[in-house]
Amino acid sequence: MLRNETLRNIPLTPDLHDYLLTEGRMTPDPLLVELEERTRAAVPDQAHMVVAPEEGALLTFLVRLLGARRVVEVGTFTGSSSLCLARGLPPGGSLVTCDLSPEWTSLAHEFWARGGVGDRIELRLGPAAETLRALPAEPHLDLAFIDADKPGYITYWEELVPRMKPGALLLVDNTLFSGEVIEEFPGEKAAAIRAFNEHARKDDRVQLVMLPVADGLTMARRLPAGESPF
Secondary structure (H helix, E strand, C coil): CCCCCCCCCCCCCCCHHHHHHHCCCCCCCHHHHHHHHHHHHHHHHHHHHHHHEEEEEEEHHHHHHHCCCCCEECCCCCCCCCHHHHHCCCCEEEEEEEECHHHHHHHHHHHHHHHHHHHHHEEEEECHHHHHCCCCCCEEEEEECCCCCCHHHHHHHHHHHEEEEEEEEEECCCHHHHHHCCCCCCCCCHHHHHHHHHHHHHCCCCEEEEEEECCCCEEEEECCCCCCCC
């Protein structure tokens, strides 16, 4: 295994992060800034779940890059990632997003409407696994984003992969989990993420990369029949 002699990443200081956002055109617009501020005021102990600015910009970029028309999100929270995903959709595109909390998602509805994407987003409240199982079983999704309860990741993955079109993109958040995934005795959530990472790595239905974006982002491309994952 290649070790530190090949390490190219540098520590991301606050000043360097600001530079990254500015020069990479990823500085969040006033609507996303206000949504984060409102989230911090409403649920201060959960505000860390708002998508990072660079990750939100990447979500919009990837939806547009793929020309994705059918998108699913697992884990809505207050709607920042949904807003970013929906902004990338073409006319006629749609996003189904899953969550359990009517309280958190009430804030999402307000900001989707203000962002002009409310008509593109369908919120389905209830257990996400049930929502995913109710989707058409055949491959029809262009992009999916998982950012929800960590013990559920493997279940969500297994429901989504067969529903992804060949060449479609499946994104999974928090796959480095603040570095806890490599601890000898990780906490429950970190252990669930580590189990998911191993599960995804062994899945030969996808080509997969894990990137140090925000808290770790796994990107998996659904392979056409007969194409090798390596």
